[in-house]
Amino acid sequence: MDSNNFPDNCGVGEREARFSSTLVAERHFFFGHGIGRSGDIAEVQPKAAGSSILAKLTNSITLDILKLSGVSSTKGCLVLPVATGMALVLTLLALKQMKPCSKYVIWPRIDQKSCFKSILTAGLVPLVVENILKNGHLETDVESIEKYIIDYGSENILCVMTTTSCFAPRIPDRLEEVAIICKKLSVVHIVNNAYGVQSSKCMHLIQQANRVGRVDVFVQSTDKNFMVPVGGAIVAAFDMNLLSKISRTYPGRASASPVTDLFITLLSLGVEGYKKCLEDRKIVYEYLLSSLQEVAKLYNESVVETRQNQISIAITLKHLYDICGNDYNKISEFGSFLFKRSVSGTRVVTTQEEKVIGPNTFCGWGAHYNNYPTPYLTAAAALGATKTDVDRFIKKLNKAFKHFYKNGLMNLQKESHGSSLNSRETMCNEGSSINSLTFCNKMDCSDSSNPVLDKTCFKNFQKFNKFDSVKNVFKNDASKNIFIDINIDCKKFQRLKKASSCPSLHMEKLH
Numbered sequence: 467m468d469s470n471n472f473p474d475n476c477g478v479g480e481r482e483a484r485f486s487s488t489l490v491a492e493r494h495f496f497f498g499h500g501i502g503r504s505g506d507i508a509e510v511q512p513k514a515a516g517s518s519i520l521a522k523l524t525n526s527i528t529l530d531i532l533k534l535s536g537v538s539s540t541k542g543c544l545v546l547p548v549a550t551g552m553a554l555v556l557t558l559l560a561l562k563q564m565k566p567c568s569k570y571v572i573w574p575r576i577d578q579k580s581c582f583k584s585i586l587t588a589g590l591v592p593l594v595v596e597n598i599l600k601n602g603h604l605e606t607d608v609e610s611i612e613k614y615i616i617d618y619g620s621e622n623i624l625c626v627m628t629t630t631s632c633f634a635p636r637i638p639d640r641l642e643e644v645a646i647i648c649k650k651l652s653v654v655h656i657v658n659n660a661y662g663v664q665s666s667k668c669m670h671l672i673q674q675a676n677r678v679g680r681v682d683v684f685v686q687s688t689d690k691n692f693m694v695p696v697g698g699a700i701v702a703a704f705d706m707n708l709l710s711k712i713s714r715t716y717p718g719r720a721s722a723s724p725v726t727d728l729f730i731t732l733l734s735l736g737v738e739g740y741k742k743c744l745e746d747r748k749i750v751y752e753y754l755l756s757s758l759q760e761v762a763k764l765y766n767e768s769v770v771e772t773r774q775n776q777i778s779i780a781i782t783l784k785h786l787y788d789i790c791g792n793d794y795n796k797i798s799e800f801g802s803f804l805f806k807r808s809v810s811g812t813r814v815v816t817t818q819e820e821k822v823i824g825p826n827t828f829c830g831w832g833a834h835y836n837n838y839p840t841p842y843l844t845a846a847a848a849l850g851a852t853k854t855d856v857d858r859f860i861k862k863l864n865k866a867f868k869h870f871y872k873n874g875l876m877n878l879q880k881e882s883h884g885s886s887l888n889s890r891e892t893m894c895n896e897g898s899s900i901n902s903l904t905f906c907n908k909m910d911c912s913d914s915s916n917p918v919l920d921k922t923c924f925k926n927f928q929k930f931n932k933f934d935s936v937k938n939v940f941k942n943d944a945s946k947n948i949f950i951d952i953n954i955d956c957k958k959f960q961r962l963k964k965a966s967s968c969p970s971l972h973m974e975k976l977h
């Protein structure tokens with residue numbers, strides 16, 4: 467139905483949906499005009515009746531899906547050929563046109579870059595509301611939101627941007643309470659529902675928030691919720707005027723690809739098919755949860771209680787952190803270990819990262835919180851995930867724990883040996899001295915089953931020390947260990963030990 471495909475078409479314009487490559491033409495089903503007109507992305511394009519119908523149908527079917535997924539009072543929606551972050555930018559810019567003198571966006575912290583950057587890209591100023599830590603999970607500080615609105619003046623606040631779907635241990639924002647405040651103080655409330663369509667919990671929150679208070683727009687990703695390639699987002703609204711403001715803010719036409727992908731996917735799934743996907747996801751979530759609880763028990767960790775987050779689950783790496791000598795690098799390596807073994811999508815959060823985005827610095831980035839008490843790992847049961855995915859992940863997670871436990875414990879043993887050394891070395895401060903040294907290659911010199919003399923070490927030690935303070939040298943022919951009677955200052959010994967790289971050098975006695 468698009469003019470470029472009419473047999474008698476004579477295109478004499480500058481944009482006639484011509485294809486040079488047949489492969490490209492076929493990839494787009496001979497639709498080349500895209501969607502929208504220069505002034506409004508939702509408008510019908512006379513040259514392209516087919517593409518326009520496709521776009522309109524997709525919007526209608528999608529609206530239906532949003533309603534049956536839980537937000538039954540949605541008035542309209544717009545499938546945009548930009549991802550979620552850009553769809554948020556567009557929404558913010560439309561709002562800005564309606565309220566030109568306001569510039570602040572109140573944003574309960576969620577550690578995801580694109581949604582924060584959408585505020586900056588729209589030329590607005592974010593007011594970050596830190597979360598509250600409660601029983602291990604992180605929730606919205608509703609009181610601070612209200613305080614911000616009052617302190618800055620509601621006329622200066624462009625909107626509040628809350629988030630539903632997020633990584634545990636954060637839970638969805640307290641949407642209803644925020645919505646009530648927004649209604650009371652006449653402030654626009656937009657919801658970042660990035661991957662929330664797949665969670666009845668997130669959708670229910672939006673529906674309820676709109677019922678008891680104010681929600682203007684909620685934005686979601688097409689790829690995260692409908693298993694299509696990245697490239698689209700859905701802006702849904704409770705007010706058609708606002709929705710058309712947003713569609714008119716989009717400059718020019720747009721690619722029809724994301725719309726077509728969603729159209730095909732929704733038609734092929736059907737309502738029943740999509741509902742089945744939603745149900746399957748819930749089962750996989752429960753399965754992931756119980757599997758992670760088992761792993762947690764095995765390794766002395768715990769699954770953070772975030773029942774309100776029905777997608778993402780966090781398991782602590784507290785004990786692992788202790789075993790790895792309280793080394794955050796080891797925690798990062800734990801994540802790399804999984805990634806290298808084809809586990810994708812898990813996030814290891816050390817809680818130590820600092821991130822600068824535009825004018826803002828976030829401490830403890832990744833954790834949605836400045837000082838979350840323990841490092842942890844998150845995994846999600848997102849739409850399309852299977853039990854097989856979970857089984858494979860759990861197997862590799864077990865492997866990772868085992869690997870790090872083994873190495874961690876080995877190092878601890880080494881260290882505990884070293885720590886006796888260390889404890890003695892602390893005495894160095896008191897001016898103590900050493901009067902006997904043993905050279906051997908074994909961790910435990912008393913075990914002379916077959917020690918190999920570390921000659922290099924001994925030589926180095928000789929070289930550096932020149933045996934100034936050595937009184938006697940004994941060689942044990944059987945064990946091949948060397949014992950030295952020496953009188954050496956503890957501090958000096960430490961330096962020599964370092965210089966001669968003698969890991970197998972043991973102090974025998976201190977005075």
Ligand SMILES: *Cc1c(COP(=O)(O)O)cnc(C)c1O
Nearest residue numbers: 549550551552578580581660687
């Ligand atoms: C995915 C996501 C976004 C947007 O990402 P896009 O790449 O722009 O689709 C924003 N916020 C959250 C919480 C997300 O998960």
